[in-house]
Amino acid sequence: MLDRPMGVLHLVVYRAIMLTDDGLLVFAVGLVLASAAGFSQLFSP
Amino acid sequence: MAFAVAFFGGAVAVFALVGVIGGVLVTAEAPRQWRLCLGATGLLTLAMVDIVSMRRMSYCPLGWRRQTPRVLLRRHPPRVVAAIWGLDTGLGVTTIRVAGITWGALLVAALGLSPPWAGLGYALGFNGPFLILLWRHRVGPSSRCAKPADPGLESLLAQRPVLQRMSAILLACGGCLLIGSAIV
Numbered sequence: 001m002l003d004r005p006m007g008v009l010h011l012v013v014y015r016a017i018m019l020t021d022d023g024l025l026v027f028a029v030g031l032v033l034a035s036a037a038g039f040s041q042l043f044s045p
Numbered sequence: 046m047a048f049a050v051a052f053f054g055g056a057v058a059v060f061a062l063v064g065v066i067g068g069v070l071v072t073a074e075a076p077r078q079w080r081l082c083l084g085a086t087g088l089l090t091l092a093m094v095d096i097v098s099m100r101r102m103s104y105c106p107l108g109w110r111r112q113t114p115r116v117l118l119r120r121h122p123p124r125v126v127a128a129i130w131g132l133d134t135g136l137g138v139t140t141i142r143v144a145g146i147t148w149g150a151l152l153v154a155a156l157g158l159s160p161p162w163a164g165l166g167y168a169l170g171f172n173g174p175f176l177i178l179l180w181r182h183r184v185g186p187s188s189r190c191a192k193p194a195d196p197g198l199e200s201l202l203a204q205r206p207v208l209q210r211m212s213a214i215l216l217a218c219g220g221c222l223l224i225g226s227a228i229v
Contacts, residue, residue, distance in 0.1 A: 026081070026226050029219045030159020031166045033088075033150040036215050038056065038170025040143045040208050041134060042178075043201055045104070045112065 047124045048131035049176060053168040055135025060154050060164030067155030080156040081227035087152045088220035091145035095213035098144070099206050105142040112140055135168065143205060144212030149219065158223070 071080065091107075098105055113133040117126045133139055137147050150167065153159045 023226075025222060026158050027160055029222050030150065030153040030163050033146060033153060033215060033219055034060065034159065034163040034166035035170035036212065037137070037144075037147040037150040038167035038172075039174060040146055040212060041137075041171050042174055043143050043204050043208050044134070044141055045202060 048127040049172045051128040051131030052135035052172060055132040056137060056168040057164035059136050059138065060167060061161050063151050063154045064161040068157055071155060072157035078227050080158060081223045084153055084156045084158050085220040085223035088149050088216045088223065091149045092213045092216035094145045095209045099209040105145050107145060107148055108142050109139060110141050144209045146212040146216060149216050
């Protein structure tokens with residue numbers, strides 16, 4: 001039987017796989033990278 | 046404000062353009078699995094470039110090592126210069142990069158793996174904190190100083206290694222997620 005943290009971990013992995021199936025996870029990767037890239041330019045000389 | 050608006054326009058335009066060019070050259074021909082693997086390889090390579098830059102204590106070696114020329118200030122009104130500066134910075138490929146993450150975001154856009162409006166994320170990632178910094182400078186303690194106060198530019202520039210570490214981590218995580226998506 002799974003304890004609570006492992007249950008949450010399984011849920012997170014399951015949701016990530018579902019998102020991957022929809023292609024949303026890859027979209028999210030692109031958006032996070034773009035946002036972080038914009039933020040990083042605040043520190044340009 | 047002219048800077049922020051021009052930055053927004055440049056960022057949205059360049060990501061949309063890269064998405065369209067990538068769509069014609071890559072997305073239409075290559076299968077999704079292949080694009081995911083190519084994207085993952087690119088992101089992991091860029092993560093290594095960031096680690097090397099961090100160790101050499103330098104900025105990202107990829108791309109033009111230029112900044113919008115200051116001489117424009119003598120030739121044009123301040124608002125026009127702010128707009129040119131914002132557009133130049135927002136375009137993302139015409140000025141010096143702090144870290145490789147911009148190239149990673151553009152690579153993912155070119156491969157059709159991010160939405161064509163990812164430039165909105167790029168613009169908000171810059172403009173959000175930028176406008177907050179401006180607002181804080183106007184209403185914060187520095188606004189009550191009799192003498193011109195240090196806007197904190199030096200301390201901001203000193204954060205370069207932290208930014209490069211963050212970029213390397215995000216690129217590596219993004220690469221791993223793309224590999225995972227290619228496998229699933």
